[in-house]
Amino acid sequence: MAELIVYGIILGSIIALGSVGLTLIWGITELFNCAHGDQITVGAYIALIFTSLFARIGFLQAKVGPFSFSWGLLLSFIPAILISVVLAILIDRWVYKPLRKTGAHFMTGFIASIGVAWAMRGLIYIIWGAEFHFYAKGLRPMLFLPLGIKLRTDEIFIMVVAWAAVAAVYLFLNRTKMGKAIRALADNASLARVAGINTERMLIWTWGIAGVLIAIAGILYGIETQLRPEMGWIFLLPLFAAVILGGKGSITGALAGGIILGLAQQVSTMWLQPTYKPAVAFLLMILVLIFRPKGIFGRRKV
């Protein structure tokens, strides 16, 4: 049990990381981005390219301290984040912006994002095939903690990086003028627009933040498990569930929702086969939707 709770928090941290961008964009543009999961996959695979490129430079092949991965992977965070940010902004410019201009129905954005998701996944299948990939070969060092908890050293790294990234974004959104504008938009888009906030400019920044978190989430998820083309899609249901649990546009809600989803999925394996994890995430979401349609942490509109 204690072990499952720890695993749940680790998984929850990655879900939380992915859900912040999703909830911000949902709050600002009413777009429920179905390509979010596949953008996470793309982030993970971009890091794979750079890890193997960097492996040609001798000293970058060395493993980082007690972890299973190399200095090359650590360095790959930078190009992966940059490319993920550019990709997120470009997709918005090319696909969602024209839809926003025509004032399209919720469904058009939803379906267009599904199209984006399939196109990206097809590309990944063609370049890397359906097989699993790993950032590093060989043993994954373990730690033996009290209460019979077995933990990989990598998982400590995942937690630290995930929460550092979340904290950075949280500070940005709460302490800077731009961050406050984004939050105002996510909370009540029409009111913020009336107050003179430039939605399109803020959206570029929002997609940028989402892109950063997406790339980090993808790489961390890749370290935790393995890289495969469907990884992001499988991740999407828990992401949606976390965001809905947290309430539209709420960042703290999304973070808490992520942790709850991670815990629920891992602890459920005490009674259910692990393959039921996505179904558990979904069931939780349905229950919340029925009893608290605005999410557990969603604020009631006055």
Added chain:
Amino acid sequence: MGLPIYGLLSFLASFAVMASIYAIFAIGLNVHWGYTGLLNFGIAGFFAIGAYTSALVTSPMPTGVLASYIKQAFGLNAPFLVGVLSAAVVSGLIAALVGLLTLRLSEGYLAISTIGIAESIRIFFNNESWLANGPQGLIGLPQPLSNILPPAYYSYVYLVIVLIFLAVIYVAVERGIRSPWGRVLRAIKEDEVMSSADGKNVFFFKLQALVFGAMIMGIGGALYAHYSAAIQPGVFEPLFGTFIIWTMLILGGTGNNKGAILGSFIVWSLWSWSTFFILKVVPRGFETRAPYIRYILIGLLLVIIMVRRPKGIIGEERQVSKF
């Protein structure tokens, strides 16, 4: 039989069978989305339920050596039509259950919930081996009228069966949508608040539409199962089971059954014929990856339709009521 024309004809027949089965799904989706405005992204779930129901109802319980390889909860060995009918009934019942849980949600939540329901159904069939043999699925399903012509010609026989079903469903939906009942559905799609102010029980009408469309999808699932004669949970993944059907309907024209049929034939030709061309041009060693180009094709098609022509090719038909 060496003449290429025979090969081409039987290829066309099997192409038409699949395209027509997809047309049935697209008409079912049209009842949900095109006429009532229900965002059902869980077609794959009703597809799976229809296929598995008919498979279990029509196939005999495995005996002898087979019994140790194939596990299934029951096998009634019933005739084909009984199988199709039970597929429609079970799919409708599940839809009623799903509807009671989710139809009060706003449209975005409904969309996400139905994706989740379909995935849960697929995971359920995959995990519960006692029910329908888990990931291996069921094989050797009975095929109706398989002995009247040599096996090489079976596609032609089945094409006739599927076309009859398609025609009956098309007429039933067209009549339904032009009836007073259908007018209420379209009123709900246009303006839900007005319809309920008009004294219509919006929830109950939505539930009826969900059940009706799901029954059509259940029939489509059964027809697929008996044509391919083998089903496994992998068939009911979101692309093949749900999103390709959405692409068909919105390409052809939402709210238009002719558009649904047209879209099914166009998208299915892109899907099935692109493999030939792709396999001719890709370098050796990439054959296993090349078919994924179709993912990109479907994805880009969805994006382009949404951005350029959300009405589809034909667009919504103006309905003139006959009553």
